[in-house]
Amino acid sequence: MTTEQLHKIRHSLSHLLAMAVLEKFPQAKLGIGPVIENGFYYDFDLPEKISETDLPKLEKHIKRLISQNLSFRQLNKTPAEARNLLGRQKFKLELVTELEKAKKPITFYESGQFLDLCSGPHVISTKEIPADGFRLTHLAGAYWRGSEKNKMLTRIYGVAFENKKILGAYLAQQAEAKKRDHRILGQNLDLFAFSELVGKGLPLLTPKGSVIRRELERFIVDEEVKRGYQHVFTPPLAKTELYKTSGHYPYYKDTMYPPMRVDEEELILRPMTCPHHFMLFASRPRSYKELPLRYAEISPQFRYEKSGELTGLMRVRMFTLVDAHIFCTADQVEKEIENVLRFIDSSNKILGLKKGLDYRYRLSLGDRQDQKKYYKDDRAWEYAENVLRKILKKTKAPFYEAPAEAAFYGPKIDVQVKKINGQEETAFTVQYDFVMPKRFNLRYIDNRGKEREPIVIHRASIGCLERTIAFLIEHYAGAFPLWLSPVQVAIIPVGKAHKSFAKKLFQEFLRSQIRVELYGDNETVGYKIRAAEKQKVPYILVIGEKEKNTGKLMIRIRGKKALKVMAKLEFLKDLIERIKMKK
């Protein structure tokens, strides 16, 4: 089926939905009913409240209408005719007045007894609509024309696909995504919180959420140090002038926080780390012997996002990028980028993301015609794009090309991670920069004593910690691998008599730097086991008479029915080893 046909089906379904609603509530006033991603909606001013339990009845009604093989027919009307036809449909009348003012044609679509102000397109007959390919999904409140000054209408959402099978797959994925939604899991597992008094898009990580962040931080810093990166700490704000010098300012100013006047300086929160690292590079003379010089930072950054776009940890107004800038010679650039890609592959693997399945690469190219957005140097662009393409091919990376998606200073490779709802999101990037070194007049002395300009590679190894945590919550549905689990072992004493033994065990695990939680003795064992399971703790140890006497442990492994018996020291050793191996 073509996307045009699917679009017509969805649009026609929104009209059938309006017909069904009008039969139930003849006094209903109609808003608009457009096609959206995966489906459609229609807004209504209803005489009484309806709930989601009413949706199946409406669905049945729509199916009945489909089976009547109704034809859709377009009609052109004058404003006066339109007003006459619409009668008391006040929202539609508003639209007619606007069309009239704008001198636009006024068209209606007729289906059966129903006439709707609409510019189409629609199916010719409801015969074309697969009756088992759609579903009304949910209700929401929506202000007429999106303005809170207007009346709140009832919006009914639906999805529609080519057939029952595709619809089923979509609904199953949505159900799974909902179960894995990091905002819901984040609250249930007590990983992060928001506060009205702190502000929008500014998450507070709880102790448990902070464990995950700390483990990720230490993991990536250690890995980067091993790979010859030098971690630094630079301030998360600077004079506005710095971002004007870098050329970032015009591109970023709309998403930057307002500037702050401090004495004679105008300071602003940073939306990126690059110019800070350039300042460090420029803080003393550099020799070719120091290159490649790789500055890395766990870098707090600030960007304004519209409040409607803020989404848990996925989209926030302050984020922490695992950022780096590699200063190198032209000869070194290929090897460095290749190493970055291999590094991303290896760290993604540790995070549990499979290449090709959970993520793929996008080669984001410049646009030679767009001199407003992109720095003009066709040869440099051509060269840099070819270097990136060559490396992607060499490393057999699954990738596709996207024109006009580059940064203003050079082409880039984006790591596109697939979210649980099926959408792709850019998680990490590797960027080739031949512009900034010029702007900041960065220099090194080559082996003949001559001043040369380095090339800069911008890269984020595991992206923004906040977003990566959101990805991981959804990827693992909260059941983190051992090394990332906020609580690794839960110890549950059966009764009072086992408390002191359980406590000794707890202390022993603690000393071995295992994150362990000891449950109190006020509730039943069953209740405590369920509580630990809800928290998705990888290992649960119930400590009763047998354990106390034999010293052997009965281990409940997350997701497995059978218990495993193990000697304490053996279990501890195994845990320590697997935590070290990041399993």
Add this chain to the structure above:
Amino acid sequence: MTTEQLHKIRHSLSHLLAMAVLEKFPQAKLGIGPVIENGFYYDFDLPEKISETDLPKLEKHIKRLISQNLSFRQLNKTPAEARNLLGRQKFKLELVTELEKAKKPITFYESGQFLDLCSGPHVISTKEIPADGFRLTHLAGAYWRGSEKNKMLTRIYGVAFENKKILGAYLAQQAEAKKRDHRILGQNLDLFAFSELVGKGLPLLTPKGSVIRRELERFIVDEEVKRGYQHVFTPPLAKTELYKTSGHYPYYKDTMYPPMRVDEEELILRPMTCPHHFMLFASRPRSYKELPLRYAEISPQFRYEKSGELTGLMRVRMFTLVDAHIFCTADQVEKEIENVLRFIDSSNKILGLKKGLDYRYRLSLGDRQDQKKYYKDDRAWEYAENVLRKILKKTKAPFYEAPAEAAFYGPKIDVQVKKINGQEETAFTVQYDFVMPKRFNLRYIDNRGKEREPIVIHRASIGCLERTIAFLIEHYAGAFPLWLSPVQVAIIPVGKAHKSFAKKLFQEFLRSQIRVELYGDNETVGYKIRAAEKQKVPYILVIGEKEKNTGKLMIRIRGKKALKVMAKLEFLKDLIERIKMKK
């Protein structure tokens, strides 16, 4: 000698300095010449530039004046008489006009032929001045009356003490302090940098400085986790409203950055962490079973400091506090504070600071009369102050009491660290807070199901990382203990023939997570050894024929003349062990 007498001596020396300068430059115009800490200065408008090499001559001249047993005599004058006496001394004439306007008495002091507008007091005779107890130390430019709209004068500084011995000790300490000045060492050892484009008081830590910060961070986080703290991450900014609710705003607003308008919110960079942790505490209901609940954070904070007060890493405009807030019951508060003090002692010991010698405690009390600054609740203050005093006595902490130094919400214990220049600075604090829990309506459910208000203990275990790093640089004069050293081992191949063996060794150390630097082969061995010594690397390995053949290492230990011979594996094992033990 009384401090009054020392004050008179210093003041009289400033007059003698003016006499000496006027004899050399009769046309000189005099500014003011007050007493300052440890000495005095005098400002002059001189007909020609002088340099510090001129100071010994002036000193000699002053000594001659002292030996003349000149008397100091006070004279009262009318404004007209004063103007007559001062002649062309235009700066002094300005002062006379002001005194006249303010209807203040106009007094002069006469010493020998010299008359100076001055309110005293002075010594009766220069006989009282120990001629070998003073020294002219340095020159500086200073605007008349501190305003850059006025003329720049030459300020001559001097120090003066009871006798030659005390002067000598003071000068020696100053010389040592200068050698250890973290700003100078920070640059020589490449630990941090400032950038004109980034802004004042905003240091950038280089890779080497960042190693120290990272080691400190990981050390303290691990220690705190072991002690039952739960580390969190909260945003370094929030709505202004948050700080108004906490009551911090009126006390801190002058040192806070300007607010930023973002949509309907007014955000501001945080000057403290407390209310953020309160928001986390309040993010869900709390039970007595969770108490004591200890939130800790490596917390970035922002406070405005006057540009004249910014000092390297010691005083900055953004700092990172190792902060914590302990929420506990009244019964738990004593034990918790005691644990905090013991923890501070133990971590100070690891940092190399000796109790009583390098730091002592200050009990900062409230002021029952000052209801404007301090929350009014006499009983609560009395109780809290006694608790802190009791703990200090119990732990045998060297401490003194300071009235009216408390926080507005309760008394505190300050850890006063002695800087290398002899001055004390508050490095860490432990604060007892009975006010904030009320303001934020913090609650927990006690064992009878009743709502109760917790007490909050604010504490900083190792203070601000920036300031602590500055302390440590000065304390160790840059020769950090092994675990904090940015480079732990330097490997220096003697010639080209030893390069590949040296490189193998380098890789081996790297794999063992030793911070190792391999020197190239362009310079002489002597040059490379001196370079590594200048960088204060704890261990230097020179790799020549013998090392290559025997596999034994000749180890140059920092600060020791004799070389130590050790097998490679033995040395590695020893290093790893001592790094782990934080030695």
